[in-house]
Structures are given as C-alpha cells and as structure tokens.
Amino acid sequence: MTGTTDDDTSYEVVELCAGAGGQALGLELAGFKHRLAVELDANAFETLRKNIPGEIEINEQPRPIVRQGDVADPAIFKPEEHREVALLAGGVPCPPFTIAGKQLGANDERDLFAWAVEQVDKVRPRALMLENVRGLSLPRFSGYRQYVLDRLAEFKYVAEWRLLNACDFGVPQLRPRFVLVAMQEDDAKYFKWPEPHSEQITVSDAISDLMGVNEWEGLEDWQKLASKIGPTIVGGSKKHGGADLGPTRAKRAWAELGVDAMGVANAAPSKYDKFDTAPGPKLTNEMVARIQGWRPEYKWEFTGKKTSRYRQIGNAFPPPVAEAVGTAILRALKHQGEVVQRENPSHDPVYKVLREQGGLVPARLIVDLAQLKNGIPELEERIAQLGRDFHIVTTPTGDETLAYQLGEFKAFIGQEDHERHEKFHQNRTKIS
Structure with missing residues (x-):
C-alpha cells in the first residue's frame, strides 16, 4: 500500500473495526504503522489483507497484521498484547447512532463504542481515535457522550469530540463524521484539530476523467451540473437491498448533479450514450471511491463482487480525513507545535x-x-432520553414530584452476561 516512508516504527496503531481500510490508509499516510487491524466482514477483511499484507511479531510469535472476527472476542483481540501502543483507533459500527435508523444506542447489539473506550484502560495507548456518524453528536446521545468523557477522565485521558465535514479535507462530498480523540495528559497539551482546506473539490473535479474515459459526448454538459459538493455517499447495510446512493432525498440531490443514484454502473458512459429517462449516468465503483476520497495515487484494490465493493467503499472513513486527524495526533505525540489550552x-x-x-x-x-x-418538563424530557441508555431509578417524593437515581449503563462494555452476545450471534451475518 501507499504510505509513509518513515522508518520510525515507534508510532504503531491498533485498529478495531477497520472496514475496508479508509481509516487504515489515512493513518498510514499520516505516519503510523499498523500493528493490528481487525474486521468482522469477510469481504472487507479480504480487501484489508490484500492491501496490508504481512505479519508482525508479538510475544516472539509471527501474527498476521489483519485479522477477521468479532473484535470483542478475546481470541481475536487481546488488549494485553498491545500495551502502550501509540494509537488505538477504530470506526466502530454506525447503525446504533445513525439519524436514518432507530438510534438504539446502548441497546443495539452492534454498539461497540463504549466497549472500545474500555479498552483504553487495558491497552493504555498514548492516543485514542474513534469515529462515527453525525447522529452521535445529537442531544439524543448527550448522556452517552458524557459517560464516555467521564470514563476517559477516570483513565487519566483528556478527551474531546469534534464534528468534521469531509468536504473540508479534499473530499467531494459533505460526509460529516463525529470524531473522538483522547490522549494522555502530557501529549494532549499539543493536540490541535486539523484546519479545513482553503479550497473544496467538486464531484466534477474528482471524477471527470473517469466519466469521460470513453469519450462521452455529454461530458461537458455534465461537468457544469456536477461542479458542486456531492451528498454523503451511503454504503448501506446487509439488512437492505443492492447498491444505490442513498435514500430519496439523497437521490434527488444526486439528480441535480446529473447522476442517476438508483444503482451502480459497470462502466463509464459510452461515446454516444443519452440519458433521456434519467438525470444522467450512474457512477461506477471507481467513481464512488474517488468521491469517498480514494485518490488515484493510493493504488488501493477492493475485492469481492460489485455490490460488496460498493458497500465497502460507501461505509468507509474517507482516507484524507483520517490522514488529517492522524497527522494532528502524530504531531501531538511528537510534542510539535504550541501548547493548546x-x-x-x-x-x-x-x-x-x-x-x-x-x-x-x-x-x-x-x-x-x-x-x-x-424546569420539571425539561427534566422529564431529559430523563426519558437518558433512560434509553442508562437504567434510571424513579421514586415519588413528598412534594408530588419524583427523585431520580442514575443506574447502570446499558451498553456492552465487556460483560460476560450481556445480552449483546446472544443478539450478536443471532444477527452476525447481517451486521455491517
């Protein structure tokens, strides 16, 4: 894979829920070297293994860098084998927090965010980086976020969330991602979030060469329509049908850019192709990858059939965003720049x-x-919200109001008797 040429191996990363490698590629471009990358999905695992080959020695035994399986399974990921790694990173599953979903949060068997935070105390990395969808930033999950911050503070880490738009980092789509970065106190002083780029790249900028590869006569007119930032690419879930570019609103937005979002094409338009009954041509997987931030020089190869490749690309963390955040983390670990208050x-x-x-x-x-x-109405609303992720004890008081007690967090954080285990095994083939 294309990556850093730095021979300094002290900045290793352990990546959980690595997907098809968007974050992996970005972090290696930033200067990190993979010690381990774990992914559940068989197709994404094959893509990772294709692009990150090789082994690393752990406890004097050679181990593959890329491993397939449930990252919460001790047979797959042993935290004690990676003590004091430079970076613990992950793109844990998004469906528990997505706006388009049920926002089950801690009650979703796919939720591994809180579990990943617990690994910090076992691994004791110098830095943690976790990314997820914008939904996690909403008021619905304010208690969940506060729990995460408090837990990291107990581990003596300084943590901060930030909503980043991919279009600010050279990616031709909005794609907001909610990123958590935490560091040990000595390093956290130097961490500064990456600054947005001064110019944005449009869909036309990114894929005109691919759209016109067959000398399509409609290219010039299409370029005028597509000279904008695109809507967020949606990879979708195994629970749904084939590849398309998102829900109805996203399809309308793509139509305004001259793109038919009802599926993915096998090839770019031919020279004389007309699209009288559609807003324009469909995108190929190669075009989708460009829009997701995979630049031609990356030489990244996606494996599997067309729909699988589309889902891998569409669910990925854009490499340029991962590179920007990874670079900021690495600068902090090297104590470069001014101290940040x-x-x-x-x-x-x-x-x-x-x-x-x-x-x-x-x-x-x-x-x-x-x-x-x-007053009380706002409290009741907030308690109802908290009650979705925490057990809340409620008792009447003498003044016709209630008293409340915060109970246990409902999320899976490693409990052997948690219902996550049964649900996970029941739905494993559908988890993405």
Whole structure:
C-alpha cells in the first residue's frame, strides 16, 4: 500500500473495526504503522489483507497484521498484547447512532463504542481515535457522550469530540463524521484539530476523467451540473437491498448533479450514450471511491463482487480525513507545535448532576443544579432520553414530584452476561 516512508516504527496503531481500510490508509499516510487491524466482514477483511499484507511479531510469535472476527472476542483481540501502543483507533459500527435508523444506542447489539473506550484502560495507548456518524453528536446521545468523557477522565485521558465535514479535507462530498480523540495528559497539551482546506473539490473535479474515459459526448454538459459538493455517499447495510446512493432525498440531490443514484454502473458512459429517462449516468465503483476520497495515487484494490465493493467503499472513513486527524495526533505525540489550552467539555448537565450527587436526587434539586430553564418538563424530557441508555431509578417524593437515581449503563462494555452476545450471534451475518 501507499504510505509513509518513515522508518520510525515507534508510532504503531491498533485498529478495531477497520472496514475496508479508509481509516487504515489515512493513518498510514499520516505516519503510523499498523500493528493490528481487525474486521468482522469477510469481504472487507479480504480487501484489508490484500492491501496490508504481512505479519508482525508479538510475544516472539509471527501474527498476521489483519485479522477477521468479532473484535470483542478475546481470541481475536487481546488488549494485553498491545500495551502502550501509540494509537488505538477504530470506526466502530454506525447503525446504533445513525439519524436514518432507530438510534438504539446502548441497546443495539452492534454498539461497540463504549466497549472500545474500555479498552483504553487495558491497552493504555498514548492516543485514542474513534469515529462515527453525525447522529452521535445529537442531544439524543448527550448522556452517552458524557459517560464516555467521564470514563476517559477516570483513565487519566483528556478527551474531546469534534464534528468534521469531509468536504473540508479534499473530499467531494459533505460526509460529516463525529470524531473522538483522547490522549494522555502530557501529549494532549499539543493536540490541535486539523484546519479545513482553503479550497473544496467538486464531484466534477474528482471524477471527470473517469466519466469521460470513453469519450462521452455529454461530458461537458455534465461537468457544469456536477461542479458542486456531492451528498454523503451511503454504503448501506446487509439488512437492505443492492447498491444505490442513498435514500430519496439523497437521490434527488444526486439528480441535480446529473447522476442517476438508483444503482451502480459497470462502466463509464459510452461515446454516444443519452440519458433521456434519467438525470444522467450512474457512477461506477471507481467513481464512488474517488468521491469517498480514494485518490488515484493510493493504488488501493477492493475485492469481492460489485455490490460488496460498493458497500465497502460507501461505509468507509474517507482516507484524507483520517490522514488529517492522524497527522494532528502524530504531531501531538511528537510534542510539535504550541501548547493548546482547552476547557473541560460538558454534554449533559442532568447526567452530571445525577452522577456527582449519587443516590436518589429530588427533581427540584436537579433542576436547580443543572440550571434547566424550563424546569420539571425539561427534566422529564431529559430523563426519558437518558433512560434509553442508562437504567434510571424513579421514586415519588413528598412534594408530588419524583427523585431520580442514575443506574447502570446499558451498553456492552465487556460483560460476560450481556445480552449483546446472544443478539450478536443471532444477527452476525447481517451486521455491517
């Protein structure tokens, strides 16, 4: 694979839920070297193995860098074998948080975000990087995010979330991603989020050469339509049908760019092709990969059949975004740049009050301490929201209100008796 030429092997990365390698490629371009990459999906695993071949010696035994299986299975990933690695990274499954889904969060058997955070205390990496969909940034998951920050603080890590748009880093689509970076205190002082690029790349900029490879006569008119940032590429799930470019609204947006989003083409338009009954040609997988940030010089090969390749590409973290964040992390690990001052973020005041007070806390006290402007109605709404990810104990009080106690987090964090295990095995073939 194309990557750094730096021979310094002290900056190794362990990557969980690596997918088809968007994050893997970006991190290696930033200067990291893979120690381990784990992926569940067989097709994505084959793509990873094709592009990241080789073995690494662990406990004096040669091990493949890329491994297939459930990353939460101790037979697949042993945290103790990777103590003090430079970076622990991952693109844990998105469906638990996606806006288009049910937003089950901690109740979704695919949710591994909280589990991945727990691995920090076992691995003790210098840095953690986890990425997910924009849905995780919404108020629905404010308590979940606060739990993650508090847990990392207990491990003596400084953590921060940031919503990044791929179009700000040389990718011709909006594609917002919610990224968590955490570091040990000595390194965190030097971490600065990457700055957006001064110019954006359009769909036309990215794929005109591919669209016109067969000398299509309609190319010039199409370029005028496609000289914009594209909507977010949607890889989809195994639970759904074949490859297309997203839901109805996304299809309309693609139509405005002269693209038929109802499927994926096998080849670029021929010289005399007309599209009288469609907004324009369909994209090929190669075009989709370009729009997802795979540049021609990367020489990355996707394996499998067309629909599988499309899903691998569409579900990936754009390599240029991973490279930008990875570069910022590596600079911090090398203590390059100026020291950054940052405040302690707060995502859910009700969660914080319940956690800090402990035991049953009267509703009116919570309203006062959390500074809720709309009083009891706002508290009840927030409690209902928290109750989706945490067990909440509720008890009546003497003033006709309630007292609340924050119970256990519902998410899977490694419990042997968690219902995740049974659900996971029941739905394993459909998880993506």
